[in-house]
Every structure is written in C-alpha cells, then in structure tokens.
Amino acid sequence: MKVCSAAARRALSILGMLALVLASTTLSSPAVIAQESASPGSEASTGSGADELPPLPLSPIETAQRDGTALPLSLKDLTKLALEQNLDIAISDTNEQLRQQAILQQHGSYDPQLTAQVGFNSRKNANTTQYDRSTESFNKNDSASWNFTFRQPVKTGGTFQATWNSSRSESNSTAMVFNPNYQSSYNLQFSQPLWRNLRIDSNRANLKLANLDLTLTDSEFKQKVTDTISNIQTAYWDLVSAIRNYEIRRNSVKLAQINLRDSRKKVEVGTSAPIDVTDAEATAASREVDLISAEETILRAQNTLRSLVSNDRNADIWRKVIVPTDQPDFKEFKVDVETAINTALQNRPELRQADLNLQQLDIRKRLNLNNRKWQFDLTGQFGSTGTAGPQGCQKNQFTGECILDPITGLPTLLTPPALVGGIGNAYKTMWTEGYTNWQLQLQVTIPLRNRSIDAQIAQQNIQKRQQLMNIRKTEQSIQVEIRNALQSLETNRKQVETSAVARRLAQERLEGEEKRFQAGLSQNYLVLQRQNELSSAEYQELQALIRYKQAVVTVQKAMYTLLESSDFAIAKGSSANVPDLK
Numbered sequence: 001m002k003v004c005s006a007a008a009r010r011a012l013s014i015l016g017m018l019a020l021v022l023a024s025t026t027l028s029s030p031a032v033i034a035q036e037s038a039s040p041g042s043e044a045s046t047g048s049g050a051d052e053l054p055p056l057p058l059s060p061i062e063t064a065q066r067d068g069t070a071l072p073l074s075l076k077d078l079t080k081l082a083l084e085q086n087l088d089i090a091i092s093d094t095n096e097q098l099r100q101q102a103i104l105q106q107h108g109s110y111d112p113q114l115t116a117q118v119g120f121n122s123r124k125n126a127n128t129t130q131y132d133r134s135t136e137s138f139n140k141n142d143s144a145s146w147n148f149t150f151r152q153p154v155k156t157g158g159t160f161q162a163t164w165n166s167s168r169s170e171s172n173s174t175a176m177v178f179n180p181n182y183q184s185s186y187n188l189q190f191s192q193p194l195w196r197n198l199r200i201d202s203n204r205a206n207l208k209l210a211n212l213d214l215t216l217t218d219s220e221f222k223q224k225v226t227d228t229i230s231n232i233q234t235a236y237w238d239l240v241s242a243i244r245n246y247e248i249r250r251n252s253v254k255l256a257q258i259n260l261r262d263s264r265k266k267v268e269v270g271t272s273a274p275i276d277v278t279d280a281e282a283t284a285a286s287r288e289v290d291l292i293s294a295e296e297t298i299l300r301a302q303n304t305l306r307s308l309v310s311n312d313r314n315a316d317i318w319r320k321v322i323v324p325t326d327q328p329d330f331k332e333f334k335v336d337v338e339t340a341i342n343t344a345l346q347n348r349p350e351l352r353q354a355d356l357n358l359q360q361l362d363i364r365k366r367l368n369l370n371n372r373k374w375q376f377d378l379t380g381q382f383g384s385t386g387t388a389g390p391q392g393c394q395k396n397q398f399t400g401e402c403i404l405d406p407i408t409g410l411p412t413l414l415t416p417p418a419l420v421g422g423i424g425n426a427y428k429t430m431w432t433e434g435y436t437n438w439q440l441q442l443q444v445t446i447p448l449r450n451r452s453i454d455a456q457i458a459q460q461n462i463q464k465r466q467q468l469m470n471i472r473k474t475e476q477s478i479q480v481e482i483r484n485a486l487q488s489l490e491t492n493r494k495q496v497e498t499s500a501v502a503r504r505l506a507q508e509r510l511e512g513e514e515k516r517f518q519a520g521l522s523q524n525y526l527v528l529q530r531q532n533e534l535s536s537a538e539y540q541e542l543q544a545l546i547r548y549k550q551a552v553v554t555v556q557k558a559m560y561t562l563l564e565s566s567d568f569a570i571a572k573g574s575s576a577n578v579p580d581l582k
Contacts, residue, residue: 053257057291059246060298064321071320075236078322081309082232083225083570090311090574092217092224099214106210109203115149136172143169157201158192163383166423178389178419182426187383194376196445205367209360216356222563223349225571230557232308237546239301240324246294248539252532253291256284259528328545330496333489333552340482340559347560348478354471361467365460368453375445382438386430388421478558485555492548499541506530506537 064070073081083089121143145167152160163186170180193201260280266272302322310317345351419429429435510530516522556562 052261053254056250056254057295059243059250060295060302060321061243061323064323069320070323071317072323072325074325075233078236078305078309079229079232080570081317082228084574085309085311085315086228086574087311089221089225089228089571092221093571093574095217096214096221099210099217103207103210103214106203106207109206110153110155112150112152115151117145117147117149119145121145139171139173141169141171141173143167153203155204156192157197157204158190161189163187163189166426168423178387180389182388182421182423183385184387184423184426184430185383185385186430187381189379189381191377191379194378196370196373196375200363200366200370202367205363208363212356212360212363216353219349219352219356221571226349226557226560226563228308229562230553232305233553234550235301235304235308236324236326237328237549239298239305239322240326240328241543241546242294242297242301243324244542245539246291246298248535249287249291249294251535253284253287255528255531255535256280256287259525260284328542328549330545330548332493333555335486335555335559337483337486340486340555341479343559343561344478344482345475348474349560350474350478351471354467354474358464358467358471361460361464365457365464368457368460371453372447372450372457374447375443377443377445379441379443380439381441382436384430384434384436386426386428386433386435388419388423388425388429391420481558482555485551485558489548489551489555492544492551495544496541496548499537499544503534503537503541506534510534 058066061070121141123141124138126138145165147163147165149164150162154160165183165185165187167183168180169183173179260277260283263272263276263280267274267277305322306317418433419425421428510527510533513522513527513530517527553562
C-alpha cells in the first residue's frame with residue numbers, strides 16, 4: 001500500500017507539471033510580454049503579443065518628437081543660452097554699468113568750470129562832500145562790466161583759478177579824471193594744502209570707493225554667473241530624471257494591465273477568485289495616477305529650464321519641448337580635501353568681497369584721520385590791471401569847466417598820453433605799463449577738539465575687527481562646506497556602485513523567476529513582482545547617477561571652478577540681448 005500510494009503521488013505530480021507546461025504554451029507568456037514592455041526602447045503603444053491591452057499615452061517628449069516641436073539640447077548648449085539670455089545675469093550686468101557711471105560721476109569733481117558775468121548798474125545820490133561834487137545837485141554813476149572766471153580743481157587737493165575782468169563807468173562828478181573810465185584786470189591764483197587734504201580728501205576718497213564698488217560688482221557678477229550655471233546643471237539633470245521616471249511609470253502601468261488581463265482570464269476559467277480582479281484594477285488605477293504625476297514633473301522641469309534660458313516670454317523656446325541629449329554616465333571626480341579647500345579659499349567671492357569691504361573701510365578711516373590734522377593752505381596770486389579813458393583836464397568844481405593854464409592859456413591836462421584811449425587801450429596798458437600785483441599767503445587752521453571724528457575712527461576700528469572675525473568665520477564655513485560636499489560626493493559614489501549591483505541582482509532574479517515560471521514552478525504575479533523590482537532598481541540606479549552628477553556640481557561650485565573665462569565673456573553682454581523694454 002505504501003509503494004502504491006507513493007507511485008500514485010509521483011504520477012499525479014508528473015501529470016500536474018505536464019498540465020502547467022501545456023497551459024504555458026497555450027496562453028501567451030506574461031513574463032515575456034512584461035519584459036518587452038519594460039525595455040527602454042519600447043514604443044508607447046502595446047507591442048506584439050499584447051494587442052488586447054489598452055494603448056499607453058505618449059510622453060511629452062515623444063509627443064514633441066512626433067509633432068516636430070522637440071528641441072534637442074545638450075548641457076553645454078543650455079549653459080550658453082542661459083549665459084546669453086538669463087534675466088538675473090542681465091540685471092547683474094547692468095549693475096556694472098551703474099558702477100561705471102558712479103565712477104564717472106566722481107571724476108566730475110575735477111571738471112573745469114567757466115563762469116561769465118555781464119552786468120549793468122546805474123546809481124544816483126545827493127552831493128554830500130566837496131570832493132565828490134558835480135555840476136548838478138546829485139551824483140550819477142553808470143557802469144557796465146563783463147567778467148570771466150575759469151576754475152580747475154587738481155588731484156593734489158589744490159585749485160587753480162584765472163579771472164579776466166573788464167568794466168566801463170561814466171559819472172557827472174567833476175572829480176573824475178577819465179570820463180568814461182575803462183578798467184581791465186587779470187588774476188591767476190593757485191592754492192594748495194600742505195598737510196590736511198594733501199594725500200587724500202573727500203573727492204579722492206569717493207573716487208577710490210567708487211572704483212572698489214566696481215570691483216565688488218564684478219565679483220558679485222561672477223558669483224551670479226556661477227550660481228546660474230549651477231542651477232542650469234541641476235535643473236538639466238532633474239529633467240533627465242523626470243523623463244526616465246515617466247518611462248518607468250508607464251512600463252509599470254503596462255505591467256499592471258497585463259496582470260489585470262491575466263487575472264480576468266483566470267477568473268473566467270475558475271482558477272482565481274474575483275477579488276483578484278478588483279486588486280488588479282486598483283493597482284492599475286493607482287499606477288495611472290502615478291503616471292499623470294510623472295508627466296506633471298516633466299512639464300515643471302521644462303518650465304524651470306525655460307525660465308533660466310529665456311529673457312522673453314514670447315521666445316520660441318516656450319513653444320517647444322526641451323529634449324536633453326546628455327545621459328548621466330558615471331565619470332568619477334577625484335580631488336583631495338586640502339586641494340579643494342585651498343582652491344576654494346583662493347576663488348570664493350565671499351572672501352574677495354570681504355577684502356574689498358576692508359579696503360573701503362580703510363579708505364574711510366584714512367579720510368577721518370586726515371580730517372584730524374592741522375590745516376596748512378598755501379595760496380599764491382599774480383595779476384595785473386589796466387586803465388584807459390579820454391584825455392581829461394583839471395576842472396572847476398563848481399562849473400565843471402577845464403581850468404586854463406595862466407601862461408599858455410591851454411587846459412591843464414591830467415591824463416598821461418599812454419592811458420588815453422578806449423577798452424582796447426586798457427587791455428594794452430594791462431600788459432605794458434607794469435601795473436602788476438602779487439600775493440603769497442599761508443593760512444593755518446588748528447582743530448582744538450573733534451569728538452565726532454574721534455568717535456567715527458573708534459567705530460571704524462571696531463568694524464574692522466568685526467570684519468576680520470567675519471572673514472575667519474567665512475573661511476571656517478567654506479572649509480565645512482567643502483568637507484560636506486566631498487563627503488556627499490563619496491556617499492553618492494558608493495550609492496552608484498551599490499545601485500548598479502542591486503540592478504544586476506534584480507535582473508538575475510527576474511531571469512530566474514521567468515525560468516521557474518516556464519517550468520511551472522512559479523506564479524505570474526511573482527514574475528510581475530520581479531519586473532517591478534527590476535524597474536525600481538533601474539530607477540534607483542539612474543537617481544544615484546544623477547545625484548552623483550549634482551554632487552560633482554556642488555563640489556565645483558563650492559570650489560568656485562564652474563566658471564570659465566569664456567563663460568564670463570559670454571555673460572558680459574547678456575544685458576544687450578534683452579528685448580526692447582517699454
């Protein structure tokens with residue numbers, strides 16, 4: 001009895017295995033169908049052997065390629081577009097123009113100035129003295145003047161000034177020798193501080209500060225360009241990840257459709273409970289929701305990239321779909337900690353900007369120290385005067401008539417012949433008659449006390465100490481940032497290696513499960529589960545590669561080596577590429 005029962009069990013087992021083999025050859029193999037659907041190059045529509053499955057939607061990338069709206073771009077192409085058309089870079093570029101105009105404004109303190117003055121004057125007053133009498137009951141004086149002044153500040157703190165004055169006056173006074181009287185003069189003056197304001201003054205300090213502001217703006221511009229390049233590379237790999245995630249989600253939907261179809265067939269033949277169909281329908285619906293979310297992620301990643309590479313909302317790129325052409329292939333990035341830290345300390349814009357701020361603080365302190373000094377101002381003047389008029393005679397103060405010489409009977413002449421003439425003769429006598437004048441003057445101003453400036457100098461000493469401590473703090477922060485970035489890079493490298501092993505093992509498990517299924521030793525849902533595990537492992541490997549790429553970008557940004565000289569030259573003209581603004 002025991003022998004018979006054992007033989008019967010062996011026979012039943014053999015018959016069961018034959019039945020499973022016949023069933024697997026009669027029905028289409030879902031494992032093979034699922035493996036075909038999970039291949040990266042599969043079409044959106046169902047392939048051969050899966051004609052009963054509902055059609056799968058096209059991804060935004062595939063739709064754009066079909067409609068002709070696809071815009072294939074590499075990471076280098078996108079970076080160049082961003083450097084040319086990014087609005088943040090364009091705004092920073094105009095900041096440099098503002099600083100250049102500020103420097104030009106400070107140079108305006110040394111611009112020459114020419115002043116012209118023309119005036120007329122008429123005055124009447126009663127006769128009050130016998131020395132200023134007239135033939136009438138009042139004195140009348142009419143005059144006109146035309147004067148010119150040229151002033152030129154110099155960069156030694158001094159000032160050069162030249163004046164040219166001319167006038168004509170006429171009076172009814174009997175005391176006037178010349179009537180009308182022409183006067184002219186020129187005067188040259190130069191003043192120079194000998195101690196305070198000799199090496200620095202407010203004009204030179206403001207000019208130095210404006211030049212440092214320009215250098216500071218240049219450093220800030222490079223920082224903005226580096227940040228933009230970093231954002232471009234991060235957004236590019238995010239788009240690559242979103243596209244691949246959509247493909248994986250769509251393959252997952254197809255696997256769910258296959259599982260649902262097979263579950264319905266099993267219910268029809270009575271080998272499965274109806275609840276299995278309900279579970280399969282719920283799984284398919286859930287994966288379709290995930291597919292819709294994956295499509296939205298692609299669209300959002302597209303908009304992020306467009307905003308980084310477009311300065312016009314009507315640009316053609318907003319009507320096209322960006323298709324990344326670079327793939328996240330693994331290329332190991334090696335750099336030791338000390339080299340990375342030293343490179344960062346040499347290149348980081350924060351330290352450069354802090355050094356410029358220190359220089360500006362030193363300039364303001366020098367100006368305040370200058371204002372505490374005694375002031376010695378040396379002034380030198382040289383000039384000449386000229387005069388001319390008609391021939392005059394000695395007049396009777398009561399009648400205003402010329403007094404005759406008792407011997408000759410001629411009027412008594414008072415005017416030397418060289419002075420007889422009009423304004424032209426006044427100019428001549430200014431150079432020929434030797435009516436020169438000069439002056440040399442030293443003025444000393446001694447500040448007895450200036451608590452306001454003393455307080456400002458004390459504050460600037462404290463601010464300098466604070467700035468030096470902030471620089472030390474920034475250096476420590478950079479060191480920590482570099483170390484964290486390199487640690488993250490190493491962690492992501494290990495994750496790339498681990499995820500590659502996990503993907504390989506998932507592939508081997510799927511192949512083994514398929515062989516078991518073909519031998520009748522496994523179930524369909526186990527094969528589908530292995531396929532899901534392989535898809536997930538592929539996605540995790542992709543994510544690990546993308547995280548490694550982004551970690552490399554983070555390290556390069558921390559070291560401040562992302563920016564190349566060509567990139568900086570391209571970005572310099574970005575403000576000229578912005579469409580006309582209204």
